[in-house]
Amino acid sequence: MSADQMSYAPSAAAGKQIPAHPLCPVTAAEIKQSAHLIRSLYPANTDFAFKVITLEEPEKAHLVPYLDAEHSRGRLPQIDRKTFVCYYLRNTDKFHEAIVNLSQQRVESNVRLGPNVHGPGDWEEILLVEKIALEDEGVKAEIAKLGLPEGTAVISDPWIYGSDGINDDRRMYQCFLYMRDPNDPSNMDSNHYAFPLAISPVVDCVDLKVIRIDMCPTGADHATKEAQALWVPPPNEYTPEHQKLRTDLKPLNVVQPEGTSFKVTKVGETGQIIEWQKWSFRVGYNQREGVVLYDVRYAGRSLFYRLALSDMNIPYADPRAPFHKKAAFDLGDAGAGAMANNLKLGCDCLGSIHYLSAVLATAHGEPMPMENVVCVHEQDAGIGWKHTNYRTGRAAVVRSRELVVQSIITVANYEYIMAFMFNQAGEMTYEVRATGIISTQPIDEGVEVPWGTIVHPGVLAVHHQHIFSLRVDPAIDGHANRLVYDEIHPMPVSAFNPHGVGYTVSETTVPESAGLDTDYDAARTFKVLNAASRNPVNGKAVGYRIHVPGFQKMLAHPDSFHHKRAEFADHNVYVTRYRDGELYAGGRYTNQSRGGAGVRAWAARRDAVVDADIVLWLQFGLQHVTRAEDFPVMPCEVIRVSLKPVNFFPANPALDVPPSTQAFNRSTLVAERHRQPAVEGRVGEDGAVCCSSKL
C-alpha cells in the first residue's frame, strides 16, 4: 500500500471531518462532534460524564473489501465513519452506550445499560474519589487515632471495587490508604507504599461520599482492630536522591548514523502506517487497548487483520475482606490507552526514536492530547543466524534487527511496558515487562502468612497472578484460517521402531470454538494455518506457530467471582469464530462485572472454526510470588509470546539480510587491560530523574 493512495479520503460520504482511512483513530474534532451529537439527545442543562469516545471500527464485512480494494488499487467502497460512546448522566447510575454515525451526523443507537453494568474509571473520577475519601470526617477521625506526626500526608489509592456479590450492585471504589514518610513531609515522591494503613474507605460513585469504612486485617486471620497509635517504620524510597548511586556504569549509546530503517507515514490527523523490513501495518490507539495494529503484512502477504492486548486480570491471594475483591482488569477498568506514560527521549527508549501521539476524550467530551504515548525504534537482537563452513573456515553471519512499538502504562502503583516486536525472520513477538511498585498492605510485627511476603517492616506484599490475553485476529494469506495443534508422541517399540528411539508429530484440527491448553509432556503446540495456501517446497498448509510460555491458570475457584469475571484466565488458548464487537476477552465492561460476557461465553457457542474467520486469544501470565527484591520498585519481569512462520515461507526469510560486517557494525576492540578511569558523581549526582512531567 502506498501513502499516496492511503491519503485520499473515501469519496462518497466525505465531509471535512472524515479522516483519510476507516481505521484512523478518532480525531479531536470527531470527539467533540460525537459528544455534541449525544448532548443533542438530552435537555440543554444535562451534565454528562463521558467514559469513552472512540472509533467504532467498521464491520469486518465492510472493511475487508475496503482493504482488498486498497491493496489491489481498486475503487474503495464507502464506509460510514462511526464512534462508540459510553457515558453516565453525571452523578447518576444511568450508564449508556451509543453508536454515533458521523458520516450521517446522527446517533444510530443509544441504550441505557445495566443493572450491574458499570463504566470504567477515569482520571477525573479517580482524583475526585481520592479527595472524597480523605476529606470524609469519619475517615479523618480514624486517621486521627493513628497519632501520626503533624504534617504527615495521607494518600488514598482508589481501587476498582471488584465483585463479591455482597451489596455490590452500586458503583463504588475501595480506597486503600497509605502515608508519605512522616519524617520527610516535604518529599512529594516519598514511596507511600512503604507505609500502608489499615483504614479502607468505600466511596459511592453516585452519592459521591464515603458509605463505609473497612478496617483491614493485619494479623494472620480475619480479625481487624480499632485504629490505634502507629509505630512508624523507616522509609523505603526508590527515587535516586535517596540512593548511593553506582558510579561505575559507562554510557552505552545506540547510534544510527544514516537514520532508521523504518518509515512512518501519517494518514490524516491520527493514522499511521509503519513500514520496516518487508513488514507493514497500521497503528491505531484507543482508550482501552492502547496500541492496536491493523492489516499486518509481510512482503505484501496478509498475516493479521488485527492485533492488540485484549485484557489482563490480576487476582490477589489474600482471602480476607476487603482484600478478597482485589482482581484488577487494568484495561477494562482503567484503560491501557488512558493510563499511558508520556515517553521521554533518552529515558524510556534507547537509540533513534519516533514517537506517536494520540488523542482521547475527557470526561467532559473534550479531546485530551496524549503526547508521545508510543515509541517506535529499532534494536539489535543479537545474532540472527550463523553458519561456519569448517572446511573453508568461511562464516556467514547476520545480526537480527527488531522493530519495537512500545508503550508504558502506570496503573496506580504498577507499571507495564508493552511492546510489539517484529524481526527479519518474519516473527512477531509481544512482550510485557511488569515493573513498578507491588501492592502493599499492613501486617503486624511477628506475623507471617502463606499468601504474601514481608518486604519492609510492617509491610506485606500479597502474592498475585498476572494473566494477560492477547487477541490475534489472523488473516494468514486470507481470512479462512484454522487452528491446529501438533503433538509429539513416541512410536511404540516394534519391528518398525526396534531401538525405541522413533517419534512422530501429529496434527489435530480444532473443530469448534473452545478453550484449549498446552501440554509440555506432549509438546502440544498451536498453529494457525491456511489450508488453501500451500508451501511450494513441501506442500504443507502455510501458517504461523504460537509460542506461549507455560503458566499456572487462575487459582480462584470456578464458582468464585474472580473466575467468572476473568473469562480468559482458565485456558492457554481460546479460539472463537469472528463476530463484530467481540474484542475484549473479559467482556466490554469489566468494572464490578459478573462474568458471562467474554470469551468463555463466546467459545461456548461451539461455532465451526475450520477454514473460517477465526479469532485467537492467547493467554500468558506471571505467578508473582513476592520477594524482598520486588520492593520498593521491582526489577522488570519479562514475558513474551511469539508467532513464528511455519512453512509460510519457502526458506529462511532472513536469508537476504546483509551479512554482519565490521564496516557496517563498527564495533570497538577493548584494549586487553582496559583502564577504567574513575568517573564519580557524573551520573545522577544531583538526584535528578529523567522524566518529570504530568501524565
Next chain:
Amino acid sequence: MSADQMSYAPSAAAGKQIPAHPLCPVTAAEIKQSAHLIRSLYPANTDFAFKVITLEEPEKAHLVPYLDAEHSRGRLPQIDRKTFVCYYLRNTDKFHEAIVNLSQQRVESNVRLGPNVHGPGDWEEILLVEKIALEDEGVKAEIAKLGLPEGTAVISDPWIYGSDGINDDRRMYQCFLYMRDPNDPSNMDSNHYAFPLAISPVVDCVDLKVIRIDMCPTGADHATKEAQALWVPPPNEYTPEHQKLRTDLKPLNVVQPEGTSFKVTKVGETGQIIEWQKWSFRVGYNQREGVVLYDVRYAGRSLFYRLALSDMNIPYADPRAPFHKKAAFDLGDAGAGAMANNLKLGCDCLGSIHYLSAVLATAHGEPMPMENVVCVHEQDAGIGWKHTNYRTGRAAVVRSRELVVQSIITVANYEYIMAFMFNQAGEMTYEVRATGIISTQPIDEGVEVPWGTIVHPGVLAVHHQHIFSLRVDPAIDGHANRLVYDEIHPMPVSAFNPHGVGYTVSETTVPESAGLDTDYDAARTFKVLNAASRNPVNGKAVGYRIHVPGFQKMLAHPDSFHHKRAEFADHNVYVTRYRDGELYAGGRYTNQSRGGAGVRAWAARRDAVVDADIVLWLQFGLQHVTRAEDFPVMPCEVIRVSLKPVNFFPANPALDVPPSTQAFNRSTLVAERHRQPAVEGRVGEDGAVCCSSKL
C-alpha cells in the same frame, strides 16, 4: 578479591611453570609438560593420540580453603597443580586416562579404560575419517553409480557412531555423504546439505578403513535401494552472493564513548578475572565445556562455586538404520571448547568487545592456540525498572545493562551461540541460540514421513530434540545449601476463604539426591537456599530462584540406548551431593557410551542434600519440529535459563543504578516524516561475508 593479590603465585610448590592461581586453565607449557610426562612412561617410539589435556581442577576440600583465604587476605594454602590427560596409543583401541601432577613432575595415575569406553573425536581424526571414507574404493564405486556430473565434489560428514548394541563395541564413525552443487563445482561454500546422498560408510578408528557401507532408506519405510543415477535438485545456498540482499537496512552501532564498565584482569598466562557492576568471577576454558565460570560473587557475597554447560544431547526421531543412532553429545563427543569459533570484530558481537583467547592441546600433545573464542561485552536490555508517581508526574526509570560472556561453536552442520549474561538486579541468565544448518537426509519424491519435514526437493530434515544440562554448583552465602520447591495451591473454600479466591505458597525441601520436574499446574518452582543465612527484612532463608522454561523430556524409550546414555534428559532438575570429578551430566565419556556413568546414576545414591554441598543440574530444551524456514540456515531459536535472587537482598539490588537520562543515553529524535534516502548496494554488494578465517 584484588588483581594484585591474585597475581602472586602459591609460594610453596611454585616452580616457574606454576600459574598464578589454581583455577587458571592449563598453559601451553603445561600441555607440553603433561604430554612429556605421559610419553616418559612408554618406550621412546610410542605414538600417541592425545584426546584431552586439561586442568584437573583441585579437589574442593582444598580449593575452598584457598578461596576463603584469598577473600579474607589470609595465607594461601599450597595446592598441587595437576592436569587431566586422556589419550590413545595411536591406531589402537588402548584408551587411557591419567592425572599428571605438575607440581611434583610425575604421573599420579595412568589407567587403561574400557571396554566400551571411548574418547571423543578431535579435529585431526575427523579430517582423517572424512578422507578415509571418500578414498575408499567401495565408496567410490557406490558414488559412481549416481552418475554425477564430472567435477562434482562429494562431502563426507563423519558422525559420532552412537550406540545400538549391535556390533558397536569398536570405535567407529558413521559418515553421511553429500555433494556440493554439481552445477557450480568451484563454489567451495556450496551448501552440501541441500544434496544429501543415501550412501553412508562406516569407518573403523583402529584399522582406519571403511568396514561397512550402509545404504540409507529414502522412502517411508526401512527399505533401502541400490545406488542409482540421481536427479539433481536445484541448489539452496546461504552465502550472501547467492541472495538478492535487502538494501534498506541502516547501520545500528553501539558506542561506548567512555569505554566499558567491566574490567578484565589477566591472572598469569591463562587466567582471567572479570569484574562488572558488583559481579566478579574467574573465567576458565577447556576442551569439553568451553567457558567455565568460577567463584561467582555479587558485591563480595558468594553465589556460585562453578557454572558451566555440562552436557547436551540431540536425539533424532527417525527410527530407521543408520539414522536411529543419531544422538549427538556435542560436548562429550566433540567438545564445546574445541569446536569454538574464532570470533570476528563487528561480526559476532556488537559494541565494545573484549576477546578472550585460550589454549587447548592437539592430538600430538602440542598447544593449540584458540584465538578470540570468547567475547565479553555489555548490552542494553531495555528498561530495568520504572515507576511514575501519577500524582506528581515524576517518573523514575533505569535501563538494564547486561554483561555478556559469549562463545559460538560449530559442530559440523550446526551452531550454538552460548552466553552467560549478568544484570544489575543480581540475575544470571544462561542463553543458548540454536542456529546453523539442520541435519538432512535424502527422501524420495512424493514421500512424506511423520518424523520430519521436507525442506528442499528430495531433502528431509528429521525432527529432533535439543536437551541441554547446565551444571550449577551453588555457594549461596556459603557451601551448605538446599534445594526446595515452591508450589501454589488454592485454599479450600471455607469460612476462612469464603469467596474461593485465596491461595497459598508452600515450600518443600528436597531431602535426597533426585531427579525432579516442574509442574505448571502447581506453579512448582525450584529455589536454592542457604537456611543459615537470613534476609534482614523478612527472616527468610536467602536464595536464588531457578527459572527454566518447560520442555518435553526425552522421547526415546526408557530401555533405549538414547535414554540410557542421556542420563540428564528425563528430568527438569537433578540435585546431587557434590563429589569431585562429577562434572558432566552424561558421564565423562559419551562417545558410544552405554549409560550408567552420569547424573542419573549419581542421583541414585540418594545422598542427603539438605544444607549440604550440593550440585544442581538444570535441563532445558528445544523440541525442533523442522519447517521450511529452517533451511538452508535456520533463524536462531533462543532459549534461556535464569537464576534470580529470592530474598537474597533486602531490596531491589538495581535500586542504585543511575537513572536513565538523555544526557547519559543520547537518544535521537527521528523527524516526524523521516526521509529514507535510497542507499542501494552499500551493504554486502560484493557478496563478501564477514569472517573468513580458518577455524
